[in-house]
Amino acid sequence: MPRLLRGILAALSSLGVLVAGAPADATVRAVASTPDLKSLTELVGGGLVEVDALARGNQNVHDVEVRPSLMVKLRRADLLVVNGLELDGWAEAVVQGANNPRLLVGGVGRVDASRGVPVLEVPAGRVDRSMGDVHPQGNPHYTLDPQTAAIVTANIVEGLTRVAPADREAFETRRREFLGRLGAAQARWTKTLEAFRGARVVVNHNSWIYFLSRFGLEQAGTVEDRPGIPPSPGHLARLIQQMRQERIKVLILEPWGDRKLAERVANEAAARVVVLAHTVGAVKGVESYLDLFDYNVNALAEALK
Ligand SMILES: [Zn+2]
CATH class of the missing domain: 3.40.50.1980 (Nitrogenase molybdenum iron protein domain)
Incomplete structure (x- = not known):
């Protein structure tokens, strides 16, 4: 060279x-x-x-x-x-x-x-x-x-x-x-999610508690009854009822999770599924640690609108 x-x-x-x-x-x-x-x-x-x-x-x-x-x-x-x-x-x-x-x-x-x-x-x-x-x-x-x-x-x-x-x-x-x-980026992310402070969401797997806590959102429940084990029908029925009662609008899913099941729960609860990147590379375009939050913050804000 x-x-x-x-x-x-x-x-x-x-x-x-x-x-x-x-x-x-x-x-x-x-x-x-x-x-x-x-x-x-x-x-x-x-x-x-x-x-x-x-x-x-x-x-x-x-x-x-x-x-x-x-x-x-x-x-x-x-x-x-x-x-x-x-x-x-x-x-x-x-x-x-x-x-x-x-x-x-x-x-x-x-x-x-x-x-x-x-x-x-x-x-x-x-x-x-x-x-x-x-x-x-x-x-x-x-x-x-x-x-x-x-x-x-x-x-x-x-x-x-x-x-x-x-x-x-x-x-x-x-x-x-x-x-x-x-x-600097975190100040931007906090601002984007400010409007949704206190919003309650349901997650598929308990991966999101750090993310939600940092940005002032609350986890109302999980699709997985016990981590890593398929949920029982009774648990799902209670979760759907809770989502309806609390008017929970968003269910967060990782790309590796059970999409069909998440869609079914969300449909029955009149909510929507949002797929977030659980790690760098999980979703197209998320190539660095900064991309990870850019993507997740924007996708979640869009879903909560
Ligand atoms: Zn885990």
Whole structure:
């Protein structure tokens, strides 16, 4: 590559213009368990970090099949960023199969992105399998609150700095710049949803409590009776009746959820289904962590009108 072109590319990349694309001078090979964490790692890592993800955006991230191709991704990785709180417990089996001790719990290349995040819905009593897929450490869908990104990216930068100490300042600068952009965007999202403050919605799976709480909306019920288990007819009948009585207009569904069932519940309750992106890549055009909220905020505001 001609020197001048290299110089221009380097300058653009340090300005954060060239966010996408495979960085030629990457010093760290990172893998994130989910697409949200991949995007956040890219945003703070810039051209210094090459990032891959284990789960795809169109997958239900609770439930990813452990395949040899995923283990291959981890074999040469310097850093693994996991969601934690048992959302991505399957990632542990991938690590076990990858034979890369750096990525084991407590290893130099291991980042638990949930460390320090204020966790919602931590169960008070005992949790057992009869309750469905209840997460004993609390609701794991914290990346859907943009405010948690400050903590999550601090954890990521700490991990990146452990494996590439010379680049600490670059990571910290990029993180500050990203949080600045995120803060401005969050003010915009808050404004868009302001008119619907206090609105009650029903969700398919209990993925949205962080998102709804951040923007002043309320979760009135869930289609899933117990997480991860098909709902009983009695539960659905009660839910439909409640939606009619409370005039609930919107049912939030993830692209991986049961569309037919959601449509049936919404129809009987005179409500509508809105499909939101549960993670980056879940819906066409949602390619970054900022896109995720742009899309979800606008789609939800449109549905609540
Ligand atoms: Zn869940």
